[in-house]
Amino acid sequence: MKNKHIIYATLVLVSALSLASCTKTDFDDNYYDPERSVYADVPKLFTGLLYNHDRRSAHNIFPRYFHFFTFRVPMLGTYSQTYGYQSANGRYEQNPAYTQDYWSLFYTSYVASYRELQRHIEASSPEEQEGYRLFQETANIFFYDQATQVVDMWGDIPFFEAGQLVQSGGVIRNAPFDSQEEIYSFILNDLKRIADWLNTAEITPFYKSMFNGADILNEGDIEGWKIYANSLRLRLAMRISYQNDAKAREIAAEIINNPSVYPIITNNQNSVKIDARGDQLRSVVVDDGAGIRGGLESGGRNIAPGVMINEYMNPANDPRLYAMFSRNREGQYRGLDPTLTSTQQADLISANMISRLDSATYSTNDKYPGILITAAEISFFKAEAAERWGVGNAAEEYERGIRQSIDFIYYINSLNDNADGTSYTPKTPPTPAAINAFLSHNLIRYEGSQEERLEKIGIQRWINFGVMQAHQAWAEYRRTKYPALTFSRDNNSVQAPEPPNRLLYPENERMYNAENYNAVRAYDTPQNKVFWDVK
Structure with a gap:
């Protein structure tokens, strides 16, 4: 029986354009594969999720040319005054091509990689699924980090039904926009579940050895993944703390007061x-x-x-x-x-x-x-x-x-x-x-x-x-x-x-996911705020 704790969210490419342009060849070529193999198995898909080599110029974890030159510095650096921007006309305007690029990177790289990893795990035998659960749960942590960053910038996003082609009579059904507050709530709860599982998980040497070779983030250190899950949960709890003081306080106290159960970065x-x-x-x-x-x-x-x-x-x-x-x-x-x-x-x-x-x-x-x-x-x-x-x-x-x-x-x-x-x-x-x-x-x-x-x-x-x-x-x-x-x-x-x-939502989203975009059209102004921005 499939592990009921593997995340049930079906996450997918949002626009028909993105879906059409992401062929199997493109998908395989986009993985960072230390062994240069063309076969995508669970360990290689896991590594590919953490670091997509062929998209490195637009990578948003490592400092890379395209992402810093077009998006992080001139837009977010201006809005946060973390770099010395000049008082030119249009200095606060969003560049639609580059916001589109960031949005597309998330859905065609992180979401697609995550869903392909999940698909491989779900297609394996029950015994293999249990062994691969370490890959799935740690992938969840990393993916939640990336997803909440997108929520923090845009608000409502396609999440629970994004990432898998859903067809009815040959027609692709694009994913609806999900409530940003519901996404945060789900992720905060699931990070706790994952942290609790990591505390008690019994991992066989065979799958642990596999994981050690694929994990370019913590190099197989399970304690490092516990620390990541709990530190991310603390960050997200503080992010909502002015919007939901009671919940944030409860989560923060649980983590800070129980370092042996919920270790964080020290x-x-x-x-x-x-x-x-x-x-x-x-x-x-x-x-x-x-x-x-x-x-x-x-x-x-x-x-x-x-x-x-x-x-x-x-x-x-x-x-x-x-x-x-x-x-x-x-x-x-x-x-x-x-x-x-x-x-x-x-x-x-x-x-x-x-x-x-x-x-x-x-x-x-x-x-x-x-x-x-x-x-x-x-x-x-x-x-x-x-x-x-x-x-x-x-x-x-x-x-x-x-x-x-x-x-x-x-x-x-x-x-x-x-x-x-x-x-x-x-x-x-x-x-x-x-x-x-x-x-x-x-x-x-x-x-x-x-x-x-x-x-x-x-x-x-x-x-x-x-x-x-x-x-x-x-x-x-x-x-x-x-x-x-x-x-x-x-x-x-x-x-x-x-x-x-x-x-602002990208143009491709407005054009190719129009029906679902219409549900959030009224919200799509630069003056509106994400749900936790209440102070």
Whole structure:
């Protein structure tokens, strides 16, 4: 009998266009297969879900050219002010071609891979299904992470019936849009179920050996998958915490108060990330259309953000400045002020008066990992939970998060192995005395009213995300309204004089899934908010 716990959601390609363009040959070719085999079995499909090699230029876990150049930096980095965008006309407008690309990547890569993996498992014998259950449950965790990111950007999405062709009389039935709140609720509940199963699962050596070779994320470490499931569940609980305080509080308390049952990330060593090991997983600094360098250095994508540096990091002598940004021609750290006119900004940039992202840490670092969840992010969530609900010690978690953030950025910097041919020496991490002095600065010290303390947590979480995790920075900014960012109005734009609260559905969805799109048409405006954005 098939395992009743294998996720019943039938997830599929949303538009007829996407379905028609995704042939079996395309599908097989899109998998990252370390052995270059053309046979798609469960282990290879699992690896393919975690890392789709032939879509690497648009990959949204590892830093890659296309995704950063077109989507994450110019749109999400602008909406979260995690990079120094210029005050050009249309600066807040969404590029429909690139939002379409991201949407299509999710459905034709992640959803399609996930469903093909599930199909193979369900087609196997009952004994094999039980053995493959480890692949299915851990795939669920990873897939839920990707799916909730899409919800965070768009709101309602096709989810429960997306991913499998459903035909009636030869006519394809496209998937309906599902309630974003219902998707979140389902995933929060299922992550708990998965975590409980991982705590008691008895895995045979045969399938464990298979899993070890396929798991490029945790390299077969089951504890790492427990940590991923529980850390993701904590993130999602905090994401809904202003919309459903009682449920978020209950989940956070259950996880934080029971670390032996529900382990979460506690240090940078067990952060959830895919390390850039081997030729396939490296970032390709010599840009072949896939690498990170062109994505960050072309078109000013590496310009340093004004508010982050000028108002928060520089005044407090933040130790992360040295590893995150370069100095301007006068030896100073200075970000691009978003309230200046485009002419004023252009003059400052051309005069080399504005800092850039540190190239050794970011654009020439071909070992930059694919980051999913960091230790600092979890510590800041724990600090917030402690501050709001008394779950733990807020000051300790806040300071721990800052220390972890500092340590992690210097670790990232140290990974650079000069693959681009430059001569580079890793930055020297700050001394304990320098870090202690930073923590005692009045802008950083954990003191003030509860609102002021929550703001400090939010600011540090935002800095920790930076432009590399602009999608998370934008979500947390909308959820908490920290930091208090100011956006100058673009009166030349009719579509978006101000930053949007959500992304607009792609044109292909409106055209090829019209019947289901009509059910959410009224919601499809940039002014409407995702369900957890209530503060």
